[in-house]
Amino acid sequence: xxxxxxxxxxxxxxxxxxxxxxxxxxxxxxxxxxxxxxxxxxxxxxxxxxxxxxxxxxxxxxxxxxxxxxxxxxxxxxxxxxxxxxxxxxxxxxxxxxxxxxxxxxxxxxxxxxxxxxxxxxxxxxxxxxxxxxxxxxxxxxxxxxxxxxxxxxxxxxxxxxxxxxxxxxxxxxxxxxxxxxxxxxxxxxxxxxxxxxxxxxxxxxxxxxxxxxxxxxxxxxxxxxxxxxxxxxxxxxxxxxxxxxxxxxxxxxxxxxxxxxxxxxxxxxxxxxxxxxxxxx
Amino acid sequence: xxxxxxxxxxxxxxxxxxxxxxxxxxxxxxxxxxxxxxxxxxxxxxxxxxxxxxxxxxxxxxxxxxxxxxxxxxxxxxxxxxxxxxxxxxxxxxxxxxxxxxxxxxxxxxxxxxxxxxxxxxxxxxxxxxxxxxxxxxxxxxxxxxxxxxxxxxxxxxxxxxxxxxxxxxxxxxxxxxxxxxxxxxxxxxxxxxxxxxxxxxxxxxxxxxxxxxxxxxxxxxxxxxxxxxxxxxxxxxxxxxxxxxxxxxxxxxxxxxxxxxxxxxxxxxxxxxxxxxxxxxxxxxxxxxxxxxxxxxxxxxxxxxxxxxxxxxxxxxxxxxxxxxxxxxxxxxxxxxxxxxxxxxxxxxxxxxxxxxxxxxxxxxxxxxxxxxxxxxxxxxxxxxxxxxxx
Numbered sequence: 001x002x003x004x005x006x007x008x009x010x011x012x013x014x015x016x017x018x019x020x021x022x023x024x025x026x027x028x029x030x031x032x033x034x035x036x037x038x039x040x041x042x043x044x045x046x047x048x049x050x051x052x053x054x055x056x057x058x059x060x061x062x063x064x065x066x067x068x069x070x071x072x073x074x075x076x077x078x079x080x081x082x083x084x085x086x087x088x089x090x091x092x093x094x095x096x097x098x099x100x101x102x103x104x105x106x107x108x109x110x111x112x113x114x115x116x117x118x119x120x121x122x123x124x125x126x127x128x129x130x131x132x133x134x135x136x137x138x139x140x141x142x143x144x145x146x147x148x149x150x151x152x153x154x155x156x157x158x159x160x161x162x163x164x165x166x167x168x169x170x171x172x173x174x175x176x177x178x179x180x181x182x183x184x185x186x187x188x189x190x191x192x193x194x195x196x197x198x199x200x201x202x203x204x205x206x207x208x209x210x211x212x213x214x215x216x217x218x219x220x221x222x223x224x225x226x227x228x229x230x231x232x233x234x235x236x237x238x239x240x241x242x243x244x245x246x247x248x249x250x251x252x253x254x255x256x257x258x259x260x261x262x263x264x265x266x267x268x269x270x271x272x273x274x275x276x277x278x279x280x281x282x
Numbered sequence: 283x284x285x286x287x288x289x290x291x292x293x294x295x296x297x298x299x300x301x302x303x304x305x306x307x308x309x310x311x312x313x314x315x316x317x318x319x320x321x322x323x324x325x326x327x328x329x330x331x332x333x334x335x336x337x338x339x340x341x342x343x344x345x346x347x348x349x350x351x352x353x354x355x356x357x358x359x360x361x362x363x364x365x366x367x368x369x370x371x372x373x374x375x376x377x378x379x380x381x382x383x384x385x386x387x388x389x390x391x392x393x394x395x396x397x398x399x400x401x402x403x404x405x406x407x408x409x410x411x412x413x414x415x416x417x418x419x420x421x422x423x424x425x426x427x428x429x430x431x432x433x434x435x436x437x438x439x440x441x442x443x444x445x446x447x448x449x450x451x452x453x454x455x456x457x458x459x460x461x462x463x464x465x466x467x468x469x470x471x472x473x474x475x476x477x478x479x480x481x482x483x484x485x486x487x488x489x490x491x492x493x494x495x496x497x498x499x500x501x502x503x504x505x506x507x508x509x510x511x512x513x514x515x516x517x518x519x520x521x522x523x524x525x526x527x528x529x530x531x532x533x534x535x536x537x538x539x540x541x542x543x544x545x546x547x548x549x550x551x552x553x554x555x556x557x558x559x560x561x562x563x564x565x566x567x568x569x570x571x572x573x574x575x576x577x578x579x580x581x582x583x584x585x586x587x588x589x590x591x592x593x594x595x596x597x598x599x600x601x602x603x604x605x606x607x608x609x610x611x612x613x614x615x616x617x618x619x620x621x622x623x624x625x626x627x628x629x630x631x632x633x634x635x636x637x638x639x640x641x642x643x644x645x646x647x648x649x650x651x652x653x654x655x656x657x658x659x660x661x662x663x664x665x666x667x668x669x670x671x672x673x674x
């Protein structure tokens with residue numbers, strides 16, 4: 001594949017992320033992406049698909065997802081029912097094989113990007129069950145005695161929120177990238193790409209408040225990029241004056257519309273208490 | 283080519299294997315790193331590191347392995363005249379040409395040659411492939427390319443800007459020195475799982491469906507059953523404070539592993555030995571206490587009881603009324619432990635201290651006796667042993 005992945009107008013990727021994506025694309029191995037929630041792990045897959053001009057097949061993992069579901073499922077119940085009704089389809093078992101996302105990806109005419117989202121949500125053995133399929137890009141359908149082999153090895157992007165540890169054998173086969181929380185300069189670029197018409201001074205003040213909140217020790221869930229963008233949107237809709245964000249004193253203040261940033265009751269309490277202490281201290 | 287990097291990483295305790303090394307070489311050959319040291323660093327990081335906790339360790343090893351890439355200390359025998367080295371032209375070579383450039387071999391050899399040349403050379407030089415100057419292919423000078431080159435007087439490095447990147451050690455916070463994660467503990471705890479059907483009927487019960495379909499003279503009669511859930515119930519009693527402070531980390535790991543594996547997990551804290559009261563919130567242990575009787579009443583004998591504690595204390599704390607270090611207890615600790623173990627027949631004690639040290643502490647022996655020998659070390663193997671014992 002000649003096209004390579006670069007930052008776009010909508011997605012700011014750091015150089016190390018670009019290298020990791022390009023390595024995974026070139027060597028046709030899965031890329032495992034970890035990072036704080038809200039730092040753009042899932043969005044990355046969309047952007048990679050866009051940049052390479054490929055179709056994206058998404059497979060969102062839930063706690064009940066089985067590895068087999070990504071390959072295929074055998075719908076025994078409808079076959080049984082069709083048998084009852086005397087439907088001629090019943091004689092061919094292939095009619096009751098329901099294709100999974102990976103099968104679709106393997107059989108696609110053009111290479112595709114496969115997103116396996118939040119792989120850590122599934123059972124602890126889930127990644128192990130997909131080892132061979134992701135490595136060799138082929139699997140065997142027992143019911144029809146057929147082997148599905150990928151026509152083009154898809155670009156596989158796997159995200160994880162670190163809720164469970166992934167097995168070593170699985171990790172060995174992946175490239176790994178940890179999306180670090182962006183620094184201030186990068187954050188300004190990100191905000192710029194999302195809200196190009198946002199006033200400069202408002203951005204600056206908002207980022208001040210935002211990074212101040214992230215520095216508060218003991219927060220259960222630190223606000224991340226996604227929350228910042230939501231909050232900025234709210235600020236724009238409400239059309240708040242810059243002064244509302246600016247505090248003359250150095251200490252903490254509870255920012256307006258804080259609900260977009262702090263998603264946890266305890267965090268709000270903690271923050272209010274700290275703000276109160278800071279006020280009293282001066 | 284980079285085997286010393288792999289060796290260094292393995293020595294630093296990272297699980298890097300030959301597979302990853304080959305992947306890295308493959309990626310290098312495919313030209314992913316685009317001949318930039320910066321990209322090489324990013325590429326090798328994406329290939330060799332699989333856990334963000336290891337990123338900092340990787341940075342350190344990388345810096346060590348490629349220390350020669352930095353401007354070496356004590357190399358310049360004297361200041362070179364500025365006009366020699368002023369930027370004039372940059373000679374751009376194709377990768378093929380770069381590969382052709384012969385390295386002179388070894389850092390020592392280069393340094394020696396540099397010293398010789400400096401002694402020989404008295405004039406400014408540019409281009410060519412022997413003398414020190416700029417834009418040439420000699421190993422010495424700047425703005426040119428030689429794989430083992432030494433940079434002299436270049437304002438900003440073209441090929442090795444990256445040294446700073448790994449020297450920043452951005453990932454220090456993520457290295458928590460936990461060698462083994464909770465995965466192994468979870469796998470060991472899995473033995474305790476017991477599946478049972480509870481809740482809404484959402485799954486097809488195939489045997490029953492066949493049976494009732496046959497009974498129905500062949501017309502389909504679907505039977506559903508509830509999904510199987512892990513129905514094991516666990517009571518976890520955790521010793522906190524005092525001698526347990528050294529094992530907080532281990533206990534936390536066990537706790538987090540257990541919490542995600544079991545739906546029915548109740549935990550309580552105690553100090554040294556279980557007495558008439560336990561608590562759920564360690565920060566408010568003095569206000570929110572719970573009678574141990576209440577625990578016994580509330581949680582039936584189908585729960586499995588697991589104590590976690592080092593059981594290191596004065597024997598009086600076990601045998602005597604009033605022996606507790608914290609409060610006045612009317613009944614000795616052993617009575618309470620016996621009460622608990624007679625109610626919960628599946629009980630075990632996990633001890634974070636190593637097994638071979640148990641015989642030296644009298645209270646451990648006594649506790650183990652009270653537990654009828656069901657005391658296991660808090661290691662993956664120990665948990666495995668315990669799980670086997672408790673799952674009968």
